[in-house]
Amino acid sequence: MQVKPESCIAVGDREYDVLAGKKAGSLTALVLRDSFSVYEKIKPDYILKSLEELPDIIRPPRSPEKK
Incomplete structure (x- = not known):
C-alpha cells in the first residue's frame, strides 16, 4: 500500500500506540x-470514549444539500 502517513490515523488505547x-x-x-x-502528556490528536466514535472523525464532512 502506498499510503502516506500523514493521510492515515493511528488508533490505539495505549500510550505507545x-x-x-x-x-x-x-x-x-x-x-x-x-x-x-494519564495521557495528557502524549497529546493525541483525537480522544475517543469508544471505537464507535471513530467514523465521526474519519468520515469527510457532508456538504449542505442544494435545493
Missing part, C-alpha cells in the same frame, strides 16, 4: 481506558 503514530507522522486517536489525565 499514540507515540508510534506520531513518530510515523500520522494523526493519532486515543481510545480512553483510564482517566485522560
Whole structure:
C-alpha cells in the first residue's frame, strides 16, 4: 500500500500506540481506558470514549444539500 502517513490515523488505547503514530507522522486517536489525565502528556490528536466514535472523525464532512 502506498499510503502516506500523514493521510492515515493511528488508533490505539495505549500510550505507545499514540507515540508510534506520531513518530510515523500520522494523526493519532486515543481510545480512553483510564482517566485522560494519564495521557495528557502524549497529546493525541483525537480522544475517543469508544471505537464507535471513530467514523465521526474519519468520515469527510457532508456538504449542505442544494435545493
